[in-house]
Amino acid sequence: MTNFAPTNIDAMTMTEKELSSVVIKFVGDSGDGMQVSGNLFTSTSALAGNDIATFPDFPAEIRAPIGTVAGVSGFQIRFGSEAIYSPGDNCDVLVSMNAAALKSNLNTLKPNGIIIANTLGYDAKNLRLAGYPADADPLGEAVGQGYKLIQVDLTKVAKETLADKGIGNKDIERGKNMIALGLVCWMFQRPLEKVFALTEMRFGKKGDWATWNKMLIQAGWNLGDTLELFDSRYVVKPAPLQSGKYRGIAGNEALALGFIAAAHKSGLKLFLGAYPITPASDVLHELAKYKKIGVDSFMAEDEIAAICAAIGASYGGSLGITVSSGPGIALKTEAMGLAVSLEIPLVVCNVQRGGPSTGLPTKTEQADLLQALFGRNGECPMIVVAPGNPKECFEMAFQAAKLSLEHVTPVMLLSDGYIANGAEPWRFPSMNDLPSIEAKFAHENSPYQPYARDENYVRQWAVPGMKGIQHRIGGLEKEEISGNVSYDPDNHQKMVELRQMKVDKVADFIPELQIINGASKGKLLVLGWGSTLGAITTAVMDAFKQGIEVSQAHLRYLNPFPKNIENVLNNFDNILVPELNSGQLAFVLKSKFKVKIVQLNKVKGKPFLAGEILEKIIEISHGS
């Protein structure tokens, strides 16, 4: 779709090209402000009415050695006049601040793509730090490979722009990201007044920097206007988005908001027990802001204390949640078992990252599914849900809380590093749009049996302070109905079955599995779960364009499965299951259903490229 190939038009004649979708990647040192440039450009694209997906990619080290490949930080944005489902496999424009950034990202630039390079970032020192030989000329080589190079001494322009402002050289040099932003805004004809307004919003509190950054952006814009660096400017028209009010949303923020909304709808206080861990900490940061409305955000001494405090809060009648990532979830395992045995509400969020052990803290993976389903001692079923994109993080956090409160049982939510930090436009709901949540409380001074159940096998939630129904609960096996400690063999069998039936019964309260693209019957269904939604959808759309018949469904509920899953699967000859693990959903599907599962697995700490999934779709379509 996108084509940046040099045109035949006279270079002096500026042309305007319309593009339906563009991917820009801002890459530089982790101190170069690439996230800021990326975020501001994202907001301007949002105001231009584009559909958007973004993905930041930063190193695990806060400040790795300057100029090295280890320290490269990136921000990728895809914006378009068509529906955008993922941040894109490869980029059209690579804004690269130094040699290391180019080295680690050039392989993602499309053929004939544009490189915007900061001259100073390619001097002898930077080449050495990036690990190039002394006589290397990576930019020259790139031009030789057909890439279009726009080389600007951004640092010099920044110095000229902010000369006589009394700003230290170091600070001025950091302004090069804003020059680059101005240049990109010029390329895509973003109205400057809107960019300025956003800049003021971003830097308003930092005094003069709002003004200075606007000057830098203007300078970048002027470069485009005067230097005749480009033979084209580009237009990306508004996308056919549903009308309404939008905001940008990243997955972690959406999780926090979803829990706040759920607490509000249930009329309960929200209690977060958390311990800092990448990539989940942003949920803690976000929720910590809302003490004034009734959010108790507790940073515990460790992961175990975090979940136990949440269990204590739940026991006290609040919506208790805990948020962590793989290694932290492993530590919480025993306490999850307690919550399952107590049968109290609790939501455990796992923002998955590469494992095992400490693994890849800032990279994404979906390898904790089996841990979520089975990773506790004893027969220990939990409801398991998984959002597919940043927007769904809100919805599924809300759903997780609703199911937990209405079925008085713990729920695990599986997000991952990719959607945690990725962002997209979101037509956010108002409280009126959301369903009610009725926590299933016991009643004071009424006959109360702690483990008596209703028709959905749900027990009543009695909390301290309720008169006349004092009782004791614990992690020991309980006698059915009375809840007294019981080692009776038949009772244990029955309680194991009841806890399972209660979770299975949740299938009556969740949506059925929908075919979201393609026919409801056919040769091939692509079935994903979690954060692969965007890449799969893009691949399926690309397959349609090639005339390939394929259907798509996405699982948001992993335990229990939607009631109709077997019927849906039985309508297809092949079920392609792309996962960022070694085949965990495939393993479960194979054990439950007699369908032909084809696995597509990737465990590189990176999300799927749509192209990788498309390739597999083509392979299966041709093979059958």
Next chain:
Amino acid sequence: MEVDSILAQMEHPVIYTSKDFESDQDVRWCPGCGDYAVLNAVKKVLPQTGKRKEDIVFISGIGCSSRFPYYVDTYGMHSIHGRAFAIATGLKITRPELDVWIITGDGDSMSIGGNHLIHLCRRNPNVNVLMFNNEIYGLTKGQYSPTSHVGLVTKSSPYGVIDTPFNPPALTLGAGASFVARTIDRFSAHLQDTILEAAKFSGTSFVEIYQNCNIFNDGSFENFTNKELKDDNTIIVETGKPLIFGKEHDKAIVLRGHQPEVVALSDVNASNEWIHDPTDFVKATLLAQFGVMTDFPRPFGVFYAKPRPVYDEQFHSHGWVAKDEDIDKIVAGKFTWDVG
């Protein structure tokens, strides 16, 4: 109706006896276990706290003592090993009006729950910790614990324990506890008084209770309970009183500089006399060390009680006060745009 409303206006409207706190469960500790004495003491103290049954919660970990909540007719949770402190912290933050008690043992609190205990002490929520110290793992049938003394032969230390034991009062004082006391199962009045003091104190009250395990570690505290031995081996510290002990009531502990010293009562004078002051942190830390200093009697009583800011008050948890509009605003965030 009228009586009810009058009672409701009284400061301590509920009048219970210890019998009111008996649950319907059979108590299943071994016959002769020191835990019975603690249970009885707590049941006698509870009516004196003025708290309603439904507002009292006992949270325990794992171990013999942790069965305790089943035997009291209040709310209760028998949780998992070592984690009662964390569970109680979450509960107390979200429901500060509740009266929260933590029941734990030497293994539960000093080993697997050690981290949670020290963080409880530093945060100082208003909870009461009763630590049943029998210097042994009882429920798992007799392994040495983090408070077992060096040389103790158990199933897991057939050649004798080589680990230096924890000193619970010193540990909790070091972690910032605002109330630290020691008592013993056999001194029933002292046990009750100490637990009542702990209950009245605002902040984390840590009470170490020497508790005899007559099955796996019988006689561990014999020196302090045996009629012949106890007077020379124990000292009861009381606010405003000098540190005097001995069968003949003829010995005292005084301070020579910063060094405690056992002297004859007749050698006590105005310059060296040690009057117990539970707000004196330095003296509290010295008292805590008596347990590991030879020739000193083991102290019992409230070592330290000095109120400081209470975590659950500072946390300032309150009810959910948001209106729909407030949440709509939060969900919308700072930057929105219109499409169509």
